[in-house]
Amino acid sequence: MRLDASQLETFVLAGSAVTLLAIMAARWSSRAGLPTLLIYLLIGVLLGESVLGIPFEDADLTPSARVLVLSLLSLKSERRS
DSSP, X not given: OOOOHHHHHHHHHXXXXXXXXXXXXXXXXXXXXXXXXXXXXHHHHHHSTTTTOOOOOOGGGHHHHHHHHHHHHHHHHHHHO
């Protein structure tokens, strides 16, 4: 996948917006008493192809993304205990 400068800027902007949304959601969920994972799941559903239409066409990336997310979740849970 090759990106030109304009596509790269859009990609970085979208990634930054999702990261900011995740940080705000984590703070909101702790105040509301909801599990953070539930809020992250809701964000993922909203960003998916059926709602906002962000396509995901790279099936080979799925196992790597899964391992990364599970690693981050286990580090977060380890830090809390």
